[in-house]
Amino acid sequence: MQEKYSPADIEQSAQTRWQEQRAARALDTPEARRRPKYYCLSMFPYPSGKLHMGHVRNYAIGDALARYHRMLGENVLQPMGWDAFGMPAENAAIQNQVPPAAWTRANIDYMRGQLRRLGFSIDWERELATCDPGYYRWEQWLFTRLFAKGLIYKKMGVVNWDPVDETVLANEQVIEGRGWRSGALVEKREIPMYYMRITAYAEELLAGLETLPGWPEQVKLMQKNWIGKSVGVRLAFPYEQDGRQEKLWVFTTRADTLMGVTFVAVAAEHPLAARAARDNPALAAFIEECKKGGVAEAEIAALEKKGMPTGLFVTHPLSGEPVPLWVGNYVLMGYGEGAVMAVPAHDERDFAFARQYGLPIRQVVAAEGEIFSADAWQPWYGEKTRAYCVNSGKYDGLAHADAVDAIAADLARLGLGEKKTQYRLRDWGISRQRYWGCPIPILHCETCGDVPVPDAQLPVVLPENAAITGAGSPLAKMPDFYAATCPQCGKAARRETDTLDTFVESSWYFLRYACPDNANAMLDERVSYWLAGGVDQYIGGIEHAILHLLYARFFNKLIRDAELPNARVPDEPFRNLLTQGMVIAPTFYRESADGKKQWLPPADVTVKTDERGRPVGATLNADGQPVWIGGTEKMSKSKNNGVDPQPLIDQYGADTVRLFILFASPPDQSLEWSDAGVEGAYRFLRRLWRTVYEYVTNAAEKPAATVAAEKTAALRDLRRKLHQTIVKTRDDYGRRLQFNTAIAAVMELLNVYDKTDKALLATEEGRALARELLEAAALMLFPVVPHIGQALYAALKPGADAASAAFPEADPEALRQENLALMLQIGGKLRGSFHVAADASRAEIEAAALATEAAQKYLNGQTAKKVIIVPGRLVNLVP
RNA sequence: GCCCGGGUGAUGAAAUUGGUAGACAUACCGGACUUAAAAUCCGGAGCCGAAAGGCGUACGGGUUCGAUUCCCGUCCCGGGCACCA
Numbered sequence: 001m002q003e004k005y006s007p008a009d010i011e012q013s014a015q016t017r018w019q020e021q022r023a024a025r026a027l028d029t030p031e032a033r034r035r036p037k038y039y040c041l042s043m044f045p046y047p048s049g050k051l052h053m054g055h056v057r058n059y060a061i062g063d064a065l066a067r068y069h070r071m072l073g074e075n076v077l078q079p080m081g082w083d084a085f086g087m088p089a090e091n092a093a094i095q096n097q098v099p100p101a102a103w104t105r106a107n108i109d110y111m112r113g114q115l116r117r118l119g120f121s122i123d124w125e126r127e128l129a130t131c132d133p134g135y136y137r138w139e140q141w142l143f144t145r146l147f148a149k150g151l152i153y154k155k156m157g158v159v160n161w162d163p164v165d166e167t168v169l170a171n172e173q174v175i176e177g178r179g180w181r182s183g184a185l186v187e188k189r190e191i192p193m194y195y196m197r198i199t200a201y202a203e204e205l206l207a208g209l210e211t212l213p214g215w216p217e218q219v220k221l222m223q224k225n226w227i228g229k230s231v232g233v234r235l236a237f238p239y240e241q242d243g244r245q246e247k248l249w250v251f252t253t254r255a256d257t258l259m260g261v262t263f264v265a266v267a268a269e270h271p272l273a274a275r276a277a278r279d280n281p282a283l284a285a286f287i288e289e290c291k292k293g294g295v296a297e298a299e300i301a302a303l304e305k306k307g308m309p310t311g312l313f314v315t316h317p318l319s320g321e322p323v324p325l326w327v328g329n330y331v332l333m334g335y336g337e338g339a340v341m342a343v344p345a346h347d348e349r350d351f352a353f354a355r356q357y358g359l360p361i362r363q364v365v366a367a368e369g370e371i372f373s374a375d376a377w378q379p380w381y382g383e384k385t386r387a388y389c390v391n392s393g394k395y396d397g398l399a400h401a402d403a404v405d406a407i408a409a410d411l412a413r414l415g416l417g418e419k420k421t422q423y424r425l426r427d428w429g430i431s432r433q434r435y436w437g438c439p440i441p442i443l444h445c446e447t448c449g450d451v452p453v454p455d456a457q458l459p460v461v462l463p464e465n466a467a468i469t470g471a472g473s474p475l476a477k478m479p480d481f482y483a484a485t486c487p488q489c490g491k492a493a494r495r496e497t498d499t500l501d502t503f504v505e506s507s508w509y510f511l512r513y514a515c516p517d518n519a520n521a522m523l524d525e526r527v528s529y530w531l532a533g534g535v536d537q538y539i540g541g542i543e544h545a546i547l548h549l550l551y552a553r554f555f556n557k558l559i560r561d562a563e564l565p566n567a568r569v570p571d572e573p574f575r576n577l578l579t580q581g582m583v584i585a586p587t588f589y590r591e592s593a594d595g596k597k598q599w600l601p602p603a604d605v606t607v608k609t610d611e612r613g614r615p616v617g618a619t620l621n622a623d624g625q626p627v628w629i630g631g632t633e634k635m636s637k638s639k640n641n642g643v644d645p646q647p648l649i650d651q652y653g654a655d656t657v658r659l660f661i662l663f664a665s666p667p668d669q670s671l672e673w674s675d676a677g678v679e680g681a682y683r684f685l686r687r688l689w690r691t692v693y694e695y696v697t698n699a700a701e702k703p704a705a706t707v708a709a710e711k712t713a714a715l716r717d718l719r720r721k722l723h724q725t726i727v728k729t730r731d732d733y734g735r736r737l738q739f740n741t742a743i744a745a746v747m748e749l750l751n752v753y754d755k756t757d758k759a760l761l762a763t764e765e766g767r768a769l770a771r772e773l774l775e776a777a778a779l780m781l782f783p784v785v786p787h788i789g790q791a792l793y794a795a796l797k798p799g800a801d802a803a804s805a806a807f808p809e810a811d812p813e814a815l816r817q818e819n820l821a822l823m824l825q826i827g828g829k830l831r832g833s834f835h836v837a838a839d840a841s842r843a844e845i846e847a848a849a850l851a852t853e854a855a856q857k858y859l860n861g862q863t864a865k866k867v868i869i870v871p872g873r874l875v876n877l878v879p
Numbered sequence: 880g881c882c883c884g885g886g887u888g889a890u891g892a893a894a895u896u897g898g899u900a901g902a903c904a905u906a907c908c909g910g911a912c913u914u915a916a917a918a919u920c921c922g923g924a925g926c927c928g929a930a931a932g933g934c935g936u937a938c939g940g941g942u943u944c945g946a947u948u949c950c951c952g953u954c955c956c957g958g959g960c961a962c963c964a
Contacts, residue, residue: 048964086963087962088963171961171963174962221882222883225881225883226882296962297881330880334961431962502962545959547964548964581957632956663892670885670957674890676905677890678905679905680905684904687919690919740904741893741903743903744893745902745903748903751903821899825898825945829945865944867944873898874945876944877944878944
């Protein structure tokens with residue numbers, strides 16, 4: 001064994017050894033399948049160029065779990081791949097004249113090298129990249145099946161339109177209402193798109209959450225709210241148009257307030273708005289105004305609420321009174337019916353709107369136990385459960401639920417409404433007017449319409465020679481790509497030039513890892529084995545709590561229902577989910593003359609702080625001139641604030657970086673990046689190395705005489721500490737998925753070991769315990785720092801291999817304790833402590849507590865009115 | 880704007896089911912070793928106070944014998960909001 005800890009040497013040799021052994025391979029042999037399987041999946045990265053600390057954190061967690069479960073004897077699958085389609089590749093192409101394919105593949109090669117250097121036990125034989133036709137062909141194949149079933153359909157959708165570049169923009173590319181490249185004011189525009197009918201699975205996606213005890217409550221709640229099931233009433237306001245009776249439909253969860261409706265508002269895109277605008281130039285101008293700006297909900301919701309009367313009236317379905325019809329910029333065409341009934345007295349938003357435009361406000365609901373007074377009127381938005389109707393004619397006095405029922409029944413009799421369950425969830429628009437994505441396998445024929453590409457012609461391969469300019473859709477300018485013949489009638493047809501949303505690729509990759517080499521089928525029998533009960537542990541950023549995780553759950557159900565031969569797909573894809581907190585870092589930028597922000601990497605910036613450590617300014621290292629400090633945000637390509645782990649790996653080695661990132665905080669907490677403390681992680685590993693080195697060196701000498709009888713208790717205490725640490729690390733790795741406390745426990749154990757009498761440890765019994773302790777420490781740390789763990793274990797036990805060793809097991813005998821220390825509280829305040837036998841009865845504990853000096857002093861001779869005993873913890877004497 | 884989290888020493892954090900607040904580290908201060916520095920080792924330390932003691936988990940209230948933990952309200956920070964991935 002080397003005297004000095006040299007990470008470069010031991011990491012190289014450990015990695016070579018693992019590669020030669022193919023130690024990370026997930027086995028499909030019959031013997032391997034007799035062991036329990038553990039499918040440990042980390043969210044695959046977008047190949048943006050280099051790893052950042054968020055990736056390191058994610059994969060360090062995954063690897064610690066994968067290695068721990070291997071040590072429990074399980075058949076572990078830890079795969080890796082690349083979410084390789086996406087916008088950044090096109091941006092790089094525009095900026096640097098590199099084709100997206102070449103750029104993406106170079107990034108993959110570099111990042112794969114970084115992952116290997118970090119020593120993650122990934123089964124590289126299963127690697128996949130979504131931009132590979134061998135992957136996306138199956139997506140196209142599934143698309144044609146879903147299209148045939150009607151689960152994919154076409155309709156108009158609203159997008160951000162840049163009128164200068166004549167191109168569709170992503171929400172991220174709309175900055176303060178303008179196109180990021182052209183600077184032109186962005187408009188909403190309707191275009192035909194393909195949609196996936198996720199709403200058909202809304203109920204199952206909602207109910208499925210109840211079957212996932214291994215998911216964080218927070219994530220399930222977010223998904224539940226996103227699906228947004230609400231039971232209400234769909235009702236109609238009749239109106240007359242061109243002599244015909246028409247109905248304007250709205251949905252409400254508060255039908256009990258129907259008698260308080262004072263206006264109805266429709267979205268600017270609603271057909272009724274367009275009709276009213278025909279002979280109303282002011283309204284037409286307002287509707288035009290509403291088209292400005294992007295489609296992002298966050299942007300629309302932040303707008304000032306504006307509206308305009310149409311001059312039209314609809315009829316109240318129950319009272320028959322005319323109700324004015326308005327257009328409102330806050331009414332969204334994509335939600336529900338694109339129209340809302342407004343009850344200003346009982347809806348905050350409606351109230352603000354009514355105040356602003358002088359519309360009437362009419363109270364029709366009051367709270368139980370409160371007296372309604374028309375004189376002292378104020379809006380009431382209270383709990384539905386306490387509400388009853390007032391001012392509502394025959395419905396007066398009815399409680400919320402009864403009023404809804406009565407009104408729904410009356411509406412149903414009139415043919416003007418019925419109870420309805422509605423979801424906030426909308427169908428998933430999957431068409432993208434972009435190049436670097438999976439081509440949509442549809443042919444447009446003038447005679448036959450939209451015709452799916454036949455299986456024999458799949459995959460529709462994305463040409464890699466497109467010219468990327470940032471204006472328009474590249475594929476739509478490539479006749480070689482889009483010119484085709486209709487497979488049904490044989491006439492000329494035009495190939496669809498939109499590509500699929502990249503969320504589609506990431507919605508099923510976890511299934512393909514089971515059989516990435518199958519060229520004849522999307523999935524096969526190996527899926528039934530690896531996915532039985534779902535992925536055992538999925539790990540990824542909390543930012544994916546809704547979209548990715550909901551789409552993946554949905555897609556999994558689609559594939560289950562497609563009933564692929566031999567491949568049994570479970571109802572839910574991810575049995576256990578660990579949502580990692582984001583690694584966040586400050587952002588820095590400069591503004592160019594036209595107001596565009598140029599984001600600068602934190603590594604190129606020096607921050608000045610005041611005496612309390614708060615940033616007061618920053619300068620660019622290159623020119624020493626000031627830069628602006630933006631928010632502290634998740635590391636991302638677009639804000640250029642990712643921190644590359646490479647310099648730290650080069651300086652300290654992979655183990656130090658892994659130890660540091662896992663020790664810094666619990667995995668689900670967000671972490672503001674700082675490398676303060678990396679040095680400390682390195683120091684700990686060096687100390688660990690030295691401790692084992694000293695043991696191995698000393699062990700060569702003759703042991704001292706046996707332990708004196710009065711000293712055996714010290715060894716028993718040390719051994720108890722060791723086995724408590726084993727219990728703790730097993731619990732942390734296996735149940736809590738919290739690594740910082742597991743690492744701290746081993747550090748604490750080594751501190752205790754260091755403070756133990758050296759002469760005692762030099763005895764025969766002492767040496768045996770020291771060996772047991774150090775071997776166990778190497779194995780307990782192995783999942784986190786496998787290279788040094790492997791080296792130290794081999795040094796202690798020549799020829800042994802930590803990678804195939806079992807995780808230490810606690811000895812119940814060693815854990816036994818004779819005495820317990822209990823806290824003494826007097827009136828809830830801590831006043832002392834005392835010892836009792838571990839098996840003491842409550843009466844004995846109480847007697848011992850009352851006998852303490854502290855009890856005598858603070859009770860002042862009074863008796864305790866109340867004695868609270870928490871076994872193993874404390875006694876509280878309440879005077 | 881809406882939905883979901885978070886806020887504990889100078890810093891990262893711990894306290895797992897309502898029961899010793901600050902484990903384990905970082906930075907700092909003092910000491911040992913050294914010609915010196917680095918490395919290493921030993922010791923100190925929430926705040927106020929000489930001590931006794933008091934105060935203390937963003938802020939304000941509440942429940943409880945007992946609250947970092949539960950409830951109500953406020954402020955700040957982060958994530959998501961359907962075309963960033």
